[in-house]
Amino acid sequence: MRTASLDIVVTGLAAVSAAGVGLEPLALAVQEGRSCLRPLPAVDDPSLLWGIADGFRANDFMPPLKARKFDRCSLMAVAAAGMALRDAGIDPKTHNAERIGIVLGCGFGGIANSAEFLAGYFSAGVEGLAPMLFPNTVANAAASNASIEQGFKGPNITIVQRFSSAETALEIACRFLQEGRADVMITGGVDELTPLMIEGFRAAGQLKRFASGFGEGCGLLVLERRDAAALRGASTKGSIDDVRSLGLLLPGEEEEGLGRLLPQEITPCPISLSGTADLCPPLVQRLPESGRIELHRITGRSLAMGGLALVALFLTLREGEQGLHLAASPEGPYVAIQVRGGSPV
Amino acid sequence: MTGKRIAITGLGIFCGAGKDIPAFADALLGGKSGIAPLDLFDVSPFPAQIGAQVKDFDPLDHFARKTAARLSRADQFGVIAAGEALRSSGILGQAGPYDLGVVVGAGAAGMFQSEQWLKEHLAGRKGHPNLLRGILPDKTTTVIAETYRLGGYQGTITTACSSSATAIGWGADLVATGRLQGVVCGGADTLSLLTFAGFNSLKVVDPEPCAPFSLGRQGISLGEGAAFMVLEDAEAASRRGAQIHGYVLGYAAEGEAYHMTAPEPSGMAAARVMNSALRTAGVDPAEIGWVNAHGTGTPLNDVVESKAMKLVFGDRVGEVPLVSTKAVTGHCLGAAGAIEAVSTVIALGRGIIPRTLHFRGRDPECDLDYCHDGPRPGSSAIAMSNSFAFGGNITSVVFSR
Numbered sequence: 091m092r093t094a095s096l097d098i099v100v101t102g103l104a105a106v107s108a109a110g111v112g113l114e115p116l117a118l119a120v121q122e123g124r125s126c127l128r129p130l131p132a133v134d135d136p137s138l139l140w141g142i143a144d145g146f147r148a149n150d151f152m153p154p155l156k157a158r159k160f161d162r163c164s165l166m167a168v169a170a171a172g173m174a175l176r177d178a179g180i181d182p183k184t185h186n187a188e189r190i191g192i193v194l195g196c197g198f199g200g201i202a203n204s205a206e207f208l209a210g211y212f213s214a215g216v217e218g219l220a221p222m223l224f225p226n227t228v229a230n231a232a233a234s235n236a237s238i239e240q241g242f243k244g245p246n247i248t249i250v251q252r253f254s255s256a257e258t259a260l261e262i263a264c265r266f267l268q269e270g271r272a273d274v275m276i277t278g279g280v281d282e283l284t285p286l287m288i289e290g291f292r293a294a295g296q297l298k299r300f301a302s303g304f305g306e307g308c309g310l311l312v313l314e315r316r317d318a319a320a321l322r323g324a325s326t327k328g329s330i331d332d333v334r335s336l337g338l339l340l341p342g343e344e345e346e347g348l349g350r351l352l353p354q355e356i357t358p359c360p361i362s363l364s365g366t367a368d369l370c371p372p373l374v375q376r377l378p379e380s381g382r383i384e385l386h387r388i389t390g391r392s393l394a395m396g397g398l399a400l401v402a403l404f405l406t407l408r409e410g411e412q413g414l415h416l417a418a419s420p421e422g423p424y425v426a427i428q429v430r431g432g433s434p435v
Numbered sequence: 436m437t438g439k440r441i442a443i444t445g446l447g448i449f450c451g452a453g454k455d456i457p458a459f460a461d462a463l464l465g466g467k468s469g470i471a472p473l474d475l476f477d478v479s480p481f482p483a484q485i486g487a488q489v490k491d492f493d494p495l496d497h498f499a500r501k502t503a504a505r506l507s508r509a510d511q512f513g514v515i516a517a518g519e520a521l522r523s524s525g526i527l528g529q530a531g532p533y534d535l536g537v538v539v540g541a542g543a544a545g546m547f548q549s550e551q552w553l554k555e556h557l558a559g560r561k562g563h564p565n566l567l568r569g570i571l572p573d574k575t576t577t578v579i580a581e582t583y584r585l586g587g588y589q590g591t592i593t594t595a596c597s598s599s600a601t602a603i604g605w606g607a608d609l610v611a612t613g614r615l616q617g618v619v620c621g622g623a624d625t626l627s628l629l630t631f632a633g634f635n636s637l638k639v640v641d642p643e644p645c646a647p648f649s650l651g652r653q654g655i656s657l658g659e660g661a662a663f664m665v666l667e668d669a670e671a672a673s674r675r676g677a678q679i680h681g682y683v684l685g686y687a688a689e690g691e692a693y694h695m696t697a698p699e700p701s702g703m704a705a706a707r708v709m710n711s712a713l714r715t716a717g718v719d720p721a722e723i724g725w726v727n728a729h730g731t732g733t734p735l736n737d738v739v740e741s742k743a744m745k746l747v748f749g750d751r752v753g754e755v756p757l758v759s760t761k762a763v764t765g766h767c768l769g770a771a772g773a774i775e776a777v778s779t780v781i782a783l784g785r786g787i788i789p790r791t792l793h794f795r796g797r798d799p800e801c802d803l804d805y806c807h808d809g810p811r812p813g814s815s816a817i818a819m820s821n822s823f824a825f826g827g828n829i830t831s832v833v834f835s836r
Contacts (some may be wrong), residue, residue: 187692188707196593201570204546204629205553211632212554216480224633225695225825228542229572229593234826237690243704246690246828247601250541250593251573258590265608269437271687271715289556294564337536337580337589347586350533393571421577423589 098264099319099326099432102178102312103401104170104278107389108141108305112173115145116398117405119388126389127303132285138297140283141305141390152239160226160235162282163199166308167232168239171276175240178312179324180274182241191244191272193263194233194310195255195279197393199248202284203227232280244272252419253300253365254335255279256309256396257427261333263313273318278310278401279394300366300420305390309398326432328404331412338422344372351426352376356414360406364399364417365391373418400427407431436604436685436715438611442669443834444677445524445619447516448777450660451487452764455519460781464810466790468763470644470656475547475626483640487658487765488626507545507569509661510578512770513623516661517579520619524665527583529675530616536588538606539576540599540622542769545569547627572769575623587615593769596729597688597830598622600772600822603664604686604832610666621663621776624769631657637696643793645732645766647759648741648805650796652732658765662773664780681780684817684833685716691827698735698823702742705821705829709747712819712831720748723755723833724815725788725806727779729823730759731766738800740821745803756804756813762792772822776832779820783836788813 105112108126109119119126127139143166148157151169160168171192175182182190204227210218225231230248237246245266251258256279263277283306291301319326336351356376362383367373383406385399396417407413408431415427446456452469453459462469469487478484494503494511503511517537521527526535549570552562568574573591580589588609592602599622606620634640639654646652664680672679689711691704698705713720728740745752760778767774782789787810794807817835824830 188689191690198571204550207633208550208553208629209557211628212557216632216635219632219636221633221636224636227629227633228595228825230595230824230826230828231695234690234695234828237692238694238827241692243690243692243707245688246594246826247605247688248593248828249591250571251576251589251591252571255573262590262605265612269608269715271711286556290552290567290570293552293556293562294567335588336533336586338584338586340532340584340586343532343586347533422580422586 097316098267098313098330099316100311100328100404101314101319101324101326102174103327103404104174104177104310105398105401106143106146106166106170107307107398108143109389110145113405116402120383120402120406125387133288139303142283143307161203161231163196163232163280164226164235167194167236167280170308170310171236171240174276174310174312187241188243189273190242191246191266192233192237192276193247193259195249195259195394195397196229196232197255197281198287199229199232200227202282205286251423253393254396254417254419254423254425255394257417257425261335264330264333267313267315273314275313276310277313278397280308281392281394282306303386303391305392307389307398309401311400328407328432329430330427331430332428334426336424348372351424353428360403360413362399362403362415364396364415365419367416367418370418373416403429409433436608436611440669441607441610441666441683442672443664443680443682443780444526444667444672445520445665446680446777446780447519448662449512449516450764450767450774451489451658463760463763463778463781463789464785464787466792468644468792470765476628481635483635483642485644486626486656489659504565505568506578507548508625509544509623510569510575512625512661513539513575513579514582517619517663520663520665521583525677526617526665526667532584532586534587534616535585536609536615536618537576537579537585538590538602538618538620540592540602540769540772541572541575542595542598542624543627543630544572544575546629547625550628594828595824595826596768596771597822597824597828598769598772600776600820600830600832601688603683603773603776604688604830606666607683610668616671617665617667619663619665621773622770623661624767625659626657630768639733641732645762646793646795647730647732647762647791648737648801649794650798652734654733655731655766658767660767660770660774662770662777664777681783682835684718684835685712686830686832687711687715688830691829693827695826698739700739702739702746705740705743705823706746708829709743709819709831712833716833718817718833721751722817723819724813725756725758725818727775727818727820728757728759729821730761732761741801741803752803756788756806758789758806759791760789772830775820779818779834783818783834786813
């Protein structure tokens with residue numbers, strides 16, 4: 091499935107990751123190929139490494155009393171949305187807020203609050219319920235809190251779609267811009283990592299598989315139609331040239347599926363592998379060996395890591411240079427996004 | 436919404452008010468509520484002990500034992516309702532598997548099972564790993580895709596109570612742009628302790644069956660279920676001789692940017708999304724015959740939605756009934772928008788405006804026509820369905836027969 095004739099540019103980027111807060115630490119870690127993963131004291135196996143965004147402090151972005159009402163996904167999304175809009179040179183207070191929207195991928199968002207809320211009930215019955223926790227048990231809390239705090243009232247959608255959550259979100263954001271539902275779309279992904287989630291991975295037998303090396307963070311992009319960005323004199327970090335997605339690779343019909351997903355010719359270019367794309371042989375066998383960026387080795391794998399991976403790709407591309415971003419999940423979907431570097435990056 | 440005209444060629448439902456389309460249509464148009472005492476889990480500590488639970492459900496009536504064991508209750512509901520929609524559309528085998536996709540709007544998903552794992556874990560015991568399999572709502576989407584070999588697209592929208600309305604809008608968009616030939620879209624959600632305790636803790640659950648727009652209403656009645664529709668390019672559907680139940684004309688999904696739980700009180704945000712949906716549908720407010728309300732029965736929501744109606748319809752508001760079908764189905768959270776969308780399409784097709792059940796007296800702040808007196812003939816061909824959610828995620832979808 092292909093979203094054709096895109097003319098969408100990236101005018102802002104933001105990153106919160108195990109590499110640090112902001113674009114520079116992420117760019118540096120990618121450039122150096124340096125892993126930011128480390129063991130967690132809360133996990134008794136030191137051979138397992140995790141990508142914790144421990145450089146992120148909510149109080150750097152908002153007063154402590156306000157920060158207390160948000161879950162960690164929301165905190166990172168609120169902060170990153172502010173950073174991304176500033177990077178794009180957009181102030182929602184002076185821009186038409188109804189024309190700014192957000193479509194965000196969010197993996198396990200809300201689960202930490204759900205667990206804490208239920209734990210109160212299991213330990214103390216109805217008296218143990220904390221109503222303040224309940225609103226942030228929903229996966230859309232991060233996008234909604236970002237819109238409330240930053241004040242944008244356009245389209246607002248949250249996607250949970252395995253390891254392609256952020257890419258699925260980006261596809262919708264592009265469509266909304268094409269259709270004129272908004273002038274500015276913030277998109278990408280956010281994830282948190284908690285000790286209970288790691289216990290859940292262990293119980294589900296995932297620690298030695300996809301969940302090994304899980305990370306957290308938030309990677310956001312500000313997208314605009316090229317003409318609208320040019321009209322306000324914005325500089326571009328790059329462009330989104332093509333988005334293709336596929337739901338499943340059907341047994342016996344993999345060739346046709348991959349033919350629909352991938353461009354006919356994949357020229358040597360930086361290729362960002364997100365989700366579990368690196369573990370999908372029929373996919374990686376079609377790619378050139380060189381120029382692969384595997385962000386999960388640097389900041390950790392997560393369901394919505396595509397946001398950070400796309401930010402990292404744009405930070406890597408030279409002006410006009412083509413790049414390809416591929417995301418996959420073991421059970422699908424698969425997303426291929428062709429991008430191009432902008433100026434100045 | 437630009438592009439191809441979108442036909443609805445299949446409908447499916449599985450909920451407390453009816454386990455297939457004929458049974459559900461009887462309940463909806465006959466005014467039979469699915470709200471009854473709950474027994475899915477222990478509700479005795481809570482003041483409200485009722486809801487629209489799917490009763491007498493044995494997964495083995497629908498799935499092999501091994502399959503049932505790896506699916507959450509929400510996955511099972513989703514597969515059943517999506518299956519009914521796909522079968523009734525006849526699209527399987529008519530389009531290639533990579534030309535078909537699935538979009539699901541989901542809420543708590545497999546939380547009903549996962550919270551049992553958490554309880555075991557907190558007690559220092561090992562819960563069965565299967566309890567965690569459906570914790571992410573996209574599992575339902577993947578299971579539907581795998582079951583019916585829909586290879587073209589998987590998407591899961593999680594905007595709380597507006598999830599599945601938005602899923603229908605986005606599904607329509609995927610077909611309108613020619614990216615898919617057909618899509619099954621809708622939503623599935625089930626009752627869970629998390630949501631039941633959560634809404635009780637916010638004190639917005641009515642101990643009696645919910646009474647939308649009625650004097651003395653105290654809040655929602657929770658429910659569960661799944662509903663799906665198959666959408667196709669109308670021309671292609673006609674060419675293959677498919678039965679067309681109606682059309683998706685347009686939708687809007689926006690953010691109030693006001694509060695995580697309270698609706699924007701003036702109704703301007705809700706009016707904005709309704710107007711946006713009408714604009715994308717190319718429909719004038721004068722063409723709308725009635726509105727399927729979000730209509731939860733909470734004191735605040737019903738007043739705000741009534742205010743929004745006045746902003747959208749102006750002097751004509753008295754001629755546009757605002758009907759809540761939640762007194763029939765309960766508030767099915769992630770599945771609510773899809774259940775109400777299917778309700779709207781059924782009612783439009785039969786030329787009947789459904790009734791808002793459980794009238795307790797007239798509220799001076801809810802001064803519109805809510806069809807409290809009973810169902811009535813409706814000649815209009817177009818209706819709108821509203822879904823408003825936590826986080827100010829608001830969606831409206833416009834349907835025609």
